[in-house]
Amino acid sequence: MKLSNSFQTALIGLKTNKTRSFLTILGIVIGISSVILMMSLGDGAQGLILNQIMSMGPNNVYVEPGSFELEGADMTQQMMEGMEIKTLTLEDMEAIKKDPLVELVAPMVLSVSRVIYQNNDKKVTIFGTSPAYHEITESRTILGSNFTDFDIQSRAKVAVLGYKINNDLFQDENPIGKTIRIKDVNFKIIGVMEELGTQMFLNVDEYVYVPVTTVQRFLLGTSHIQSSAIKIVSQDKIDEAMESIRLILRERHNIYNPEGDLSKDDFKVVSGKESADMMNMVTSILTMLLSSVAAIALIVGGIGIMNIMLVSVVERTREIGLRKAVGARKKDILYQFLIEAIVLTGLGGILGIILGIIFSYLAAIVLSIALGTQWLFVVSLKSIILAFGVAAGIGIAFGIYPARKASELSPIDALRYE
Amino acid sequence: MLFEIENLQKIYGNDSVKTPALQGVSFNISSGEFVSIMGPSGSGKSTLMHIMCFLDKPTDGQCKFEEKSIDDFSDDELARIRNKKMGFVFQSYNLLSRTNVFDNVKLPLVYSGFSKEKENEMVEQALKSVGISHRAFHFPNQLSGGEQQKTAIARAIVNHPSVIFADEPTGNLDSKSGQQIMDIFQKLNDQGHTIILVTHERYTAEMAKRIISLKDGKIISDELVNSRHYAKDGLIK
Numbered sequence: 001m002k003l004s005n006s007f008q009t010a011l012i013g014l015k016t017n018k019t020r021s022f023l024t025i026l027g028i029v030i031g032i033s034s035v036i037l038m039m040s041l042g043d044g045a046q047g048l049i050l051n052q053i054m055s056m057g058p059n060n061v062y063v064e065p066g067s068f069e070l071e072g073a074d075m076t077q078q079m080m081e082g083m084e085i086k087t088l089t090l091e092d093m094e095a096i097k098k099d100p101l102v103e104l105v106a107p108m109v110l111s112v113s114r115v116i117y118q119n120n121d122k123k124v125t126i127f128g129t130s131p132a133y134h135e136i137t138e139s140r141t142i143l144g145s146n147f148t149d150f151d152i153q154s155r156a157k158v159a160v161l162g163y164k165i166n167n168d169l170f171q172d173e174n175p176i177g178k179t180i181r182i183k184d185v186n187f188k189i190i191g192v193m194e195e196l197g198t199q200m201f202l203n204v205d206e207y208v209y210v211p212v213t214t215v216q217r218f219l220l221g222t223s224h225i226q227s228s229a230i231k232i233v234s235q236d237k238i239d240e241a242m243e244s245i246r247l248i249l250r251e252r253h254n255i256y257n258p259e260g261d262l263s264k265d266d267f268k269v270v271s272g273k274e275s276a277d278m279m280n281m282v283t284s285i286l287t288m289l290l291s292s293v294a295a296i297a298l299i300v301g302g303i304g305i306m307n308i309m310l311v312s313v314v315e316r317t318r319e320i321g322l323r324k325a326v327g328a329r330k331k332d333i334l335y336q337f338l339i340e341a342i343v344l345t346g347l348g349g350i351l352g353i354i355l356g357i358i359f360s361y362l363a364a365i366v367l368s369i370a371l372g373t374q375w376l377f378v379v380s381l382k383s384i385i386l387a388f389g390v391a392a393g394i395g396i397a398f399g400i401y402p403a404r405k406a407s408e409l410s411p412i413d414a415l416r417y418e
Numbered sequence: 419m420l421f422e423i424e425n426l427q428k429i430y431g432n433d434s435v436k437t438p439a440l441q442g443v444s445f446n447i448s449s450g451e452f453v454s455i456m457g458p459s460g461s462g463k464s465t466l467m468h469i470m471c472f473l474d475k476p477t478d479g480q481c482k483f484e485e486k487s488i489d490d491f492s493d494d495e496l497a498r499i500r501n502k503k504m505g506f507v508f509q510s511y512n513l514l515s516r517t518n519v520f521d522n523v524k525l526p527l528v529y530s531g532f533s534k535e536k537e538n539e540m541v542e543q544a545l546k547s548v549g550i551s552h553r554a555f556h557f558p559n560q561l562s563g564g565e566q567q568k569t570a571i572a573r574a575i576v577n578h579p580s581v582i583f584a585d586e587p588t589g590n591l592d593s594k595s596g597q598q599i600m601d602i603f604q605k606l607n608d609q610g611h612t613i614i615l616v617t618h619e620r621y622t623a624e625m626a627k628r629i630i631s632l633k634d635g636k637i638i639s640d641e642l643v644n645s646r647h648y649a650k651d652g653l654i655k
Contacts, residue, residue, distance in 0.1 A: 005528050016516040322512045325473065326526040326573070327501020329494045412473050415512065 006332075010340035013312070014347075024308045025348030027301025028394065032352025032387045033359055034294035039383035040360035042287025044367070047376035049279040052198060053272050059235040060136060061242055061271045063088060063096070063249070064227045087253065087266045088225050090212070095248050096230060101241035104231040106133035109215045109222075115208060116181040117169045124165055126182060127207040128215025136231045137199065144176040144191035147211050155213045160191040164205035182208070185218045198373050242269045295390070301348065302394035309341050309402035313409075320406050321414025334407040341399025342392060349391030353384055419485075420581060420612055421447040421470060426479035428465050428635075439465040441635040442479070447614070449580065452607040454615045454623035457632035463616050464585065466632065470614065471504050471583050472496045484580075501529050505574030509586035511566045513558040513573075519545070520554040523572045530577060544576040548602055564595025571602055581612040588622055600625050601649035625649060 014021045065087040090107055097105045109128035114121060130152050134140070143166075147158050159180065166175055175189045187210065196204045216222055232241040243260075249267050250257050257264045313320070320333055357379050364377035428440040439462045447453055455463045468474035469481050472488050480487055483499070491499065500506075505526075513522045523544055527537045545551045548568040558566055567587060574582050584603065588596030604625060607613050615626055623629050625647045631639040 009528070012517070318512060319514055322514075323525070323529075324497070325471075325500060325506050327497050327529040327577075329497040329529070331494075332497075332529060412468050415508065 003335075006335045006339045007343070009336050010343050013336075013340050014343060017312075020308065021344060021347075024305055025301075025344055025351065027304040028298065028345050028348030028391055029301075029352040029355060031294060031296075031298030031301045032349050032391055033356035034297055035291050035387050035390070036353060036356025036379060036383050037359045037363065038290040038294050039287060039386075040356070040377070040379045041363060042283055042290070043378040043380055043383075044360075044364060044376045045283045045286075046280050047378060048371075048373065049283065050276050051374075051376075053276040053279070059232045059238055059272075061230050061232060061238060061245070061269055062227055062275070063092075063230060063245065064268050064270070065224075065266065066268060088228065089223060090216075090225060092249060092252055093225070093228055095252055096228075096245055099241070099244050099248060101233055101237050101244055102230055103233045104132040104136050106130050106136050106229045107212050107225040108133070108227045108229065109212055109220060109225050111215055111219045113182050113219060115165070115169070117178065120169050122165070122168055124162075125202075125207050126215060126219060127204075127209050128212040128219075129209060130212055132231075133209075133229060134193075136229050137196075139196055140194050141191040142194045143174070144189070146191055147209070152211045152213050155217050156211055157185060157187045157214060157218070158190045158211065159187040160193060160209040161189060162193050162205045162207040162209070163195040164203070165208055166192045180208075182210075183219050198371075238271050238273075242271060245269050298390055298394060302345070302398040305341055305344055305395065306398035306402060308344075309337060309399055310405070312340075313337065313402050313406040316406075317409060317414045317417040320409050321411045321417065324409070324411035325415060330407040333409075334403045337403035337406045338396065338399045341403065342395035345391045345395030345399075346388075349388045352391070353387060356387070419446050420449045420451075420483065421445075422480065422482040422485075423447075423470070424480040424482075426466070426469065426481055427477045428462070428469065428474070429477045438635055440469075440476070443632070443635070443637055444479075445630060445637065445640055447612065449612055450607075450610055451628060452603070452613045452615070452626040454617055454626035454629045455632065456617060456620070456623045456629055458618055460634075461632040462635040463618075463632050467583055467585060467614065467616050471506070472500060497529070501526055502577060503580045505577070505579040505582040507567070507570050507574050507582065507584040507587045509589040511558070511563075511570045511590075513566055513569055515558055518555050518557050519550065519561070519569050519572075522558070522569055523576050525573060526577050540576050540578075541572075544572040547575065547606075548572045562595065563591050564598055567591060567595070567599050568602065571599070571606075575606065575611070579611070581614060582606065583614050583616075585616045586618070587615070588617070588619070596622070597649045599649075604649055621647065 093105045093107045096102055106129050111126045111128070112123065113126050115124050131146055131148055134146055141160060142163075144160070146160055147156065150156075151158055159182070161169070161175060169175070169180070170178070175192060178189050179186050180189060181187070193205070193209070198204070210219075212225065216225075230245065232238050246260070246265065246269055250265065253266055255265060262268065323333060360379050361377055364375045367375040423446065424444050426440050426443040427438070430437045430439055443462075443466060455466060457463045465474065469476050470483070472483065472491070475488055488496065514525070520541055523541045524537055527540060532540070542551070545554055548571050550565060550568045550572060553561060553565055553569075558569070561569065571587075582603075587603070588599055591599065600622060603613055603615065613626070615623070617623050624643050624645070626643060627646065628642050629639070630637060
């Protein structure tokens with residue numbers, strides 16, 4: 001029997017049982033479309049992460065307090081104590097700034113406080129940094145101007161408002177020169193930032209920027225910083241620069257660590273790329289987990305197909321007997337039923353892919369709105385090939401048993417079957 | 419000799435319970451014959467036919483078709499012989515219900531490997547020789563019993579087999595349709611087809627040229643028909 005004939009026979013078999021065929025492939029459709037959706041969401045999340053991390057600039061590194069490879073309890077403890085870790089100082093940053101590979105250093109201190117202007121009152125993140133931060137992120141003020149290095153030295157009580165905070169507190173009013181109160185301290189507003197969206201998943205439009213020294217002295221009462229963004233002169237010097245920064249900090253912190261064991265340090269230096277890689281790994285694992293759940297739906301769908309094929313074999317016992325009597329070989333019967341199963345799953349696969357793409361597109365729209373950021377709609381060829389391959393594989397895996405059963409029927413018994 | 423059958427035995431069942439269906443049957447059939455195998459139900463006539471068309475193996479004895487027995491062939495070769503050299507007509511027609519007459523008749527050709535044009539030509543010829551061309555694109559449930567059986571005969575002869583097996587072909591039909599069917603068989607025989615007809619009706623059996631009567635798995639008579647009935651003359655029954 002020719003292969004085209006097998007296909008024709010299989011298609012006719014399926015067409016005569018339209019409703020049943022459709023219900024049978026529903027499991028496959030759901031399974032495949034969820035796999036595609038999950039993988040699309042995973043890819044979208046990775047794109048978003050990359051986008052967010054790279055929004056800070058590709059040749060940045062970050063210095064954070066705490067050791068690199070803390071595990072389990074240590075890690076948790078460190079996270080719980082978060083703000084308490086006191087290893088990095090502005091003096092450390094001054095030392096780093098002297099390295100020729102370092103172009104800019106922006107120390108960072110965050111503090112959550114209420115901001116009061118007249119009868120407006122809002123809880124916001126106060127972001128203590130230096131003018132270098134806005135150079136690193138290449139962000140500008142749309143009103144007034146940013147604070148200067150002089151403001152840092154003099155611990156000036158000045159503030160630059162994020163775009164959204166300005167709108168919330170001042171609406172149409174010109175905020176420049178106005179005074180707001182943060183933790184009982186009066187700050188003069190000298191500028192408003194342009195709209196920046198989210199950076200590193202933080203909505204920086206809701207920040208109030210204040211000189212780092214001012215935050216340390218008046219809001220937190222500390223002489224330490226929480227982290228620092230450092231711009232390296234060029235992208236290919238990043239590794240070199242990271243090592244150089246480590247050496248500077250080890251020397252300053254009196255850490256004897258000639259073998260460069262990162263767990264001995266009381267700080268960590270990470271690059272934007274490294275954190276992107278790490279986040280990507282996390283999303284990859286998540287995607288894999290979600291896809292496996294979706295894959296279970298596929299297997300259930302496959303069992304559904306096997307079930308229906310078995311019923312179909314019993315139903316068509318006489319047909320099988322007749323075909324064998326008029327010259328069908330075992331092979332021919334085997335192929336007929338196997339192809340029928342594969343065509344079923346194949347159809348399910350195609351439908352599933354189409355639905356999966358539609359769902360992914362809808363999800364991208366919903367997520368873009370919900371997160372207030374551009375969510376990438378990606379359906380990779382990889383996921384389509386994978387989904388289709390799995391569908392065909394399921395067709396073969398779950399079709400072979402019923403098909404074998406059909407092919408091994410004795411023609412005499414089959415013809416006698418009522 | 420088309421068929422050489424020697425001391426054929428068939429015993430069904432397992433070691434403890436043995437049910438003999440054939441107990442030493444011997445006869446020959448040469449090409450061009452029209453043989454009725456007659457006997458009451460349980461006499462072993464269906465078993466005999468199944469062995470003759472290589473669907474079943476004898477427990478003992480020989481059944482040779484064109485000098486060769488079932489043991490000389492692989493399963494695939496047996497399928498090929500059934501496909502090319504044998505045609506089958508069943509009591510209950512065994513048509514594919516959701517397939518039209520044309521495609522039902524084409525069924526054996528699907529396993530033969532002819533070109534599409536050749537297939538269609540052979541189907542049309544077969545439909546014409548049983549006189550059912552006008553029904554080619556009807557479905558079995560739109561046909562009368564007689565028309566369904568004609569379709570089945572067309573299917574049996576589509577591949578120009580050397581022998582046609584008919585298992586109670588008129589058993590489900592009214593006498594008029596039965597007569598038409600038998601007429602077709604007689605004509606096919608006149609054209610040179612060997613026909614082996616299994617029946618339990620004496621009158622139908624007497625439309626053949628020779629009758630082999632079975633009882634309890636043994637041949638009780640094997641004789642030529644003296645006064646052969648001709649279906650085209652009408653029914654005397």
